[in-house]
Structures are given as C-alpha cells and as structure tokens.
Amino acid sequence: TTVSFDASKLDKFVHDNELDEMQALVNAADTELRQGTGAGSAFRDWLTLPDDYDQAEFTRIKAAAAKIRSDSKVLVTIGIGGSYLGAKMAVDFLHDTFFNYLPDEQRQDPQVLFAGNSLSPSYVYDLIHLIGDRDFSINVISKSGTTTEPSIAFRIFKAKLIEKYGKTTANQRIYVTTDKQRGALKQEAASEGYETFIIPDGIGGRYSVLSAVGLLPIAVSGADIDQLMAGARDAMNDYTNPDLTKNEAYQYAAYRNILYRKGFTTELLENYEPNLQYFAEWWKQLMGESEGKDQKGIYPSSANFSTDLHSLGQYIQEGLRNLMETVIFIDKPNHEVAIPKTDGNLDGLQYLEDRTMHFANTKAFQGVTLAHTDGNVPNMSVHIPDQTPHTLGYLIYFFEVAVGISGYLNGINPFNQPGVEAYKTNMFALLGKPGFETLGTELNKRL
Numbered sequence: 001t002t003v004s005f006d007a008s009k010l011d012k013f014v015h016d017n018e019l020d021e022m023q024a025l026v027n028a029a030d031t032e033l034r035q036g037t038g039a040g041s042a043f044r045d046w047l048t049l050p051d052d053y054d055q056a057e058f059t060r061i062k063a064a065a066a067k068i069r070s071d072s073k074v075l076v077t078i079g080i081g082g083s084y085l086g087a088k089m090a091v092d093f094l095h096d097t098f099f100n101y102l103p104d105e106q107r108q109d110p111q112v113l114f115a116g117n118s119l120s121p122s123y124v125y126d127l128i129h130l131i132g133d134r135d136f137s138i139n140v141i142s143k144s145g146t147t148t149e150p151s152i153a154f155r156i157f158k159a160k161l162i163e164k165y166g167k168t169t170a171n172q173r174i175y176v177t178t179d180k181q182r183g184a185l186k187q188e189a190a191s192e193g194y195e196t197f198i199i200p201d202g203i204g205g206r207y208s209v210l211s212a213v214g215l216l217p218i219a220v221s222g223a224d225i226d227q228l229m230a231g232a233r234d235a236m237n238d239y240t241n242p243d244l245t246k247n248e249a250y251q252y253a254a255y256r257n258i259l260y261r262k263g264f265t266t267e268l269l270e271n272y273e274p275n276l277q278y279f280a281e282w283w284k285q286l287m288g289e290s291e292g293k294d295q296k297g298i299y300p301s302s303a304n305f306s307t308d309l310h311s312l313g314q315y316i317q318e319g320l321r322n323l324m325e326t327v328i329f330i331d332k333p334n335h336e337v338a339i340p341k342t343d344g345n346l347d348g349l350q351y352l353e354d355r356t357m358h359f360a361n362t363k364a365f366q367g368v369t370l371a372h373t374d375g376n377v378p379n380m381s382v383h384i385p386d387q388t389p390h391t392l393g394y395l396i397y398f399f400e401v402a403v404g405i406s407g408y409l410n411g412i413n414p415f416n417q418p419g420v421e422a423y424k425t426n427m428f429a430l431l432g433k434p435g436f437e438t439l440g441t442e443l444n445k446r447l
C-alpha cells in the first residue's frame with residue numbers, strides 16, 4: 001500500500017496478545033461503520049466518495065479552476081473549520097514550501113490565500129494590502145451558509161471585488177460552495193447568479209476535503225485533482241478488510257485505543273517537513289471533533305520536527321507521561337540537498353561531507369523515536385513515499401477511515417459535533433443577533 005504504518009516500537013507498551021484481543025471490537029466497529037448501524041450513520045458518504053461523486057460537478061470544478069487560473073493572480077478562499085483546513089493543508093502539502101510567497105513574475109499558478117478563518121481585523125487588512133490592485137476571485141465555502149467568520153469576510157472581499165470590477169463582472173468572479181438548498185449563502189448565490197458547488201448532505205465539514213470544498217482551491221493551485229481522487233480510491237479499496245493483520249488503518253485505530261485505555265490520552269502528530277504543518281491542523285480537527293465528546297477522547301496535538309525538538313522536546317522526553325506520538329515521515333522528499341565539502345573542519349561537520357540533508361533528517365527521526373520510546377512515549381509512524389497528489393489522497397482516506405473505526409471503538413458518534421455550537425450561540429447573543437436577546441441580557445450580566 002502507499003501508506004505504511006509501523007507499530008514495531010510499541011513492544012514496551014503493548015503485549016502481543018492485545019491487538020488480537022481488539023479484533024472482536026474492531027469487527028463490531030467495522031459493522032457500525034460499513035452497515036450504518038452506528039451513531040451518525042447519515043454522515044458516512046465520505047466512505048465511498050472517491051468512487052461515487054458527481055462527475056459533472058467535478059468537470060465544472062476543473063473548468064472554474066481553469067478560468068480562475070487564467071483571470072486571477074489570487075484566489076481568496078473564505079471558510080473556517082472543515083470548510084478551510086482541508087484545502088489549506090492540501091495546497092501546502094502539494095506545493096513548494098514557499099508557494100504562496102513567490103512574486104507574480106516567478107509563478108505559474110495563482111496564490112491561494114485564505115480568509116474568514118478568524119475574526120482578526122489586522123489579518124483582513126493585511127490580506128487586502130497583499131492583493132493590492134491585482135486581479136482576484138473569491139471562493140466562499142460554508143455548508144450552513146451562516147457562519148459568522150466567513151460571512152463577515154465574504155462581505156468585505158465582495159465589496160472590494162465590486163469596487164474593482166463593478167457588480168456584473170464581480171458576480172462572475174465569485175464561486176460559492178455550500179449546501180444544495182439551505183442557508184443564506186445558497187439564497188444569495190441563486191439570486192446573484194454565482195457559480196455554485198454543492199457540499200453533499202452526507203459529508204460533515206471535517207470529512208469534506210475530497211468534495212468541492214477542497215477540490216476547487218486545490219485545482220486552482222495547479223495540483224492534479226484526478227490523482228488526488230485516484231489515491232483516495234486506492235486507499236478505499238485497500239482498507240476494506242477488518243482483519244487487523246491485513247488493514248493498517250484499522251491497526252492504527254486499534255493501537256491508539258489500546259494506548260488510550262492505558263492512560264496515554266494525548267496524541268501528537270509529528271512531521272519532519274515544514275509544509276506538513278497544516279496536515280496536522282487538518283488531522284487535529286478530524287480527530288478532535290470526531291472523538292472529543294461525552295467527556296472522553298484522545299486529545300489531538302502536534303509538533304513540527306526537528307524545530308520543536310528544541311522547545312516541546314523537553315516536555316515530550318520528560319514531562320507528564322500521558323503522551324503518545326504518531327510520526328508522518330516522507331521517505332523521499334521533493335528535493336534533496338547535499339551537505340557541501342569545505343576546506344578544513346572548523347565547523348566540525350567534516351564527518352557529514354557527501355551526506356545529504358535527508359540523511360540527517362532520517363537520523364534525527366530514528367534517534368528521536370528511540371529516545372522518546374526510552375522516555376516512555378509510545379511511538380507509531382506512518383511512512384509515505386512522497387508528496388504527490390496520489391499519496392495525499394491515500395493518506396487522507398487512511399486517517400478518515402481510521403477515525404471512523406476509532407470513534408466507534410470508544411463508544412461515541414464520530415460524525416457529530418454538538419460542542420462547536422455552544423460558543424456560536426453565545427457569540428450571536430453578545431453580538432446582538434435578532435432572536436438571541438434574552439440570552440444576550442443574561443450573558444452580559446455575567447461579563
């Protein structure tokens with residue numbers, strides 16, 4: 001398989017019999033997931049999405065991407081949570097580290113920049129400044145069509161677009177990704193004639209990267225979305241057997257639950273390549289929003305190595321022993337750099353001459369794995385061969401199917417997110433939104 005899961009360093013923490021003993025629970029979780037007998041079963045369409053998606057819409061996504069690539073220097077992608085993280089992590093994962101930093105004369109692809117993922121006025125001001133007088137388009141993404149952060153950003157960037165191009169042309173530069181019938185955004189799109197893409201009913205935000213939510217911005221960035229889907233399709237076909245000796249995604253789900261039940265309640269997703277940082281942000285939403293409920297669940301966190309070995313490294317090695325770690329390691333980086341020969345040995349690095357930076361990175365990974373294991377942090381790793389769209393599609397599906405199984409193993413509904421509503425209601429009340437007056441009065445008294 002494209003992804004290779006390695007649990008060989010867990011000997012010290014998990015006895016041989018324990019995986020076998022999870023098999024019956026995994027079979028039950030598999031039935032809940034595949035037969036739809038588990039909680040949240042209406043939100044499992046991501047399971048078959050790589051094979052079962054709207055081909056006509058897929059073609060429209062490619063055509064829209066081609067138009068944006070030809071008439072825009074910047075795509076402002078507006079969304080938050082599940083309507084943002086997938087596209088952001090994929091654009092970072094699939095391109096050069098400095099993809100969005102290159103000046104226009106050095107680039108073949110538009111910049112894909114994000115807005116509506118915070119309420120920071122400075123961020124929006126700075127983004128407007130960065131776009132300057134260059135051509136841009138907007139992809140606004142919101143399933144509910146009513147989320148405050150993206151709604152505010154959309155208002156601001158739409159006004160800029162109208163100011164620059166006039167209303168008719170501006171409307172042709174606005175691409176909406178939303179629910180097929182509900183929400184304010186859907187209504188506005190219908191009345192203004194914006195090109196619209198659908199977020200399927202059976203796919204929650206954090207599982208939506210392979211729908212129009214992720215695909216349009218990813219295609220605008222110039223990445224091959226056919227290959228992305230092909231990778232996910234291969235994973236879909238590879239991870240159907242519930243037998244733990246044959247299914248590494250299920251193995252990962254089983255091991256993290258074995259460890260969780262022994263008190264390892266925080267999982268760090270770690271990488272050795274800076275442009276995987278947002279992969280961890282995407283993963284944290286996928287894991288945290290799926291599993292953190294009913295007062296239980298593994299807390300998903302992350303670290304970027306070797307950078308964070310010089311900060312968090314101390315805690316990981318010797319702090320509170322509730323940590324487990326999962327490393328994503330890229331076996332062949334996009335680029336290799338040799339450590340140069342110089343005269344003499346003043347910097348003490350002569351022993352590394354003729355070696356490469358990837359060699360040094362690999363030795364860091366191996367050394368850290370052993371040190372953390374000795375420090376009582378259980379270590380799992382997920383090897384990927386490269387950073388191609390096929391590999392990313394495969395990796396996305398690996399984690400999606402793993403968290404579906406993992407959630408059912410822990411007896412929760414992996415597909416709802418009741419907890420994210422609490423702050424939204426309070427914010428509406430404090431902002432003075434009509435309909436929330438009584439709560440607003442109550443909350444203001446408490447402030």
Ligand code: PA5
Pocket residue numbers: 080081082083141142143144145146147150204205206289417420
């Ligand atoms: O996963 C989720 O449900 C959330 O993170 C949502 O994606 C986020 O709140 C954005 O919601 P919407 O797409 O409705 O604007």
